[in-house]
Amino acid sequence: xxxxxxxxIVLYSRRSGEADVTARIFxxxxxxxxxxxxxxxxxxxxxxxxxxxxxxxxxxxxFHENRDYQVVNELKVASRRERVHxxxxxxxxxxxxxxxxxxxxGTGDPAVPLYELLAAALDRLSSSPHTVSxxxxxxxxxxxxHGILPDLAACGECGRRDYDRFALDFxxxxxxxxxxxxxxxxxxxxxxxxxxxxxxRAPSTRFDEMAHDAPxxxxxxxxxxxxxxxxxxxxxxxxxxxGVLFMRAAE
Numbered sequence: 001x002x003x004x005x006x007x008x009i010v011l012y013s014r015r016s017g018e019a020d021v022t023a024r025i026f027x028x029x030x031x032x033x034x035x036x037x038x039x040x041x042x043x044x045x046x047x048x049x050x051x052x053x054x055x056x057x058x059x060x061x062x063f064h065e066n067r068d069y070q071v072v073n074e075l076k077v078a079s080r081r082e083r084v085h086x087x088x089x090x091x092x093x094x095x096x097x098x099x100x101x102x103x104x105x106g107t108g109d110p111a112v113p114l115y116e117l118l119a120a121a122l123d124r125l126s127s128s129p130h131t132v133s134x135x136x137x138x139x140x141x142x143x144x145x146h147g148i149l150p151d152l153a154a155c156g157e158c159g160r161r162d163y164d165r166f167a168l169d170f171x172x173x174x175x176x177x178x179x180x181x182x183x184x185x186x187x188x189x190x191x192x193x194x195x196x197x198x199x200x201r202a203p204s205t206r207f208d209e210m211a212h213d214a215p216x217x218x219x220x221x222x223x224x225x226x227x228x229x230x231x232x233x234x235x236x237x238x239x240x241x242x243g244v245l246f247m248r249a250a251e
Contacts, residue, residue, distance in 0.1 A: 004063045006030055007078065009118055011102040013051040015041065021051040022069065026101055026118065027059070031109040034069040035061065047077050054094050054122055055080050083126040093131045096241040097121055097138055103237050104146060113145055130212035132220045137210065139227040140202050148234055150174050152199050164193035168223070173230035175199070195219045221246070
C-alpha cells in the first residue's frame, strides 16, 4: 500500500449505498481508475460537485494493487467549468467526449496526451459556440492518438487526391470520391469540398486556428455521426451519448 497523488477528470459516477459515490476518473498520472468517495452524499465539508462528470479533481488516496477500486482520502475541486452546465448543448457534447475517453481507454494505462486533449477540449467547451466542430475536432485527434486515423487526403478506393465532393465509408473510415461513391456504393451521402478541406486540416491544426463556420453545421453534424459510427465499429461497442446527441441535432 502506498499514498498516491493524482489529478483527474471525472468520466462517470454513480451513487453506491446511502452515502458513497463510485466514479471512474481519467487521471493524468495513472490513467483511468475507479475511485470511491466515502460518505460524499452526506458530507458537509466535501463539495457535492466533486463527483460530477467533467469535474477536475486533485486526489490523495491509498493505492492497493489488488483492488478494483481505490478509496479517496483527500480531494480538492480544481475546476468544474460551470459554463458547460449552463447549456444543454454543451452538456450533451461533454458527455459524448467523456464517454469516448471512457470506452476507448484501458484501466491503469497512463496516456498524458489523451488527458491533455480532453482537458483542452473541456476548456474550449466552456467558451466556444462551435460545439459540433469541437466534438468533430476532438474525435479526429482521439483517433489520431489511438493510431486509427487513416489517410484522409486520398480516395480510399481509387487513390485519387484531386477530388471535391466525397462520401465516407464509416466501417473503414475512409473518404471515397464522388465518382467511386456513385459507382460502387449507392446511397452514400455526398459531402462538400469545404468539409473535405476541414477534414484534411483538422488532424494537424490547433482548434483555435480552424475556420469553424466554414462548413455548414448540418454537414459537421453528419461528419460527427460518421465518426461516432466508426469508433463504435472499431472498438465494438455502443456510445450511449450518441443517441441523445443526434436526437437533439435532428430537432
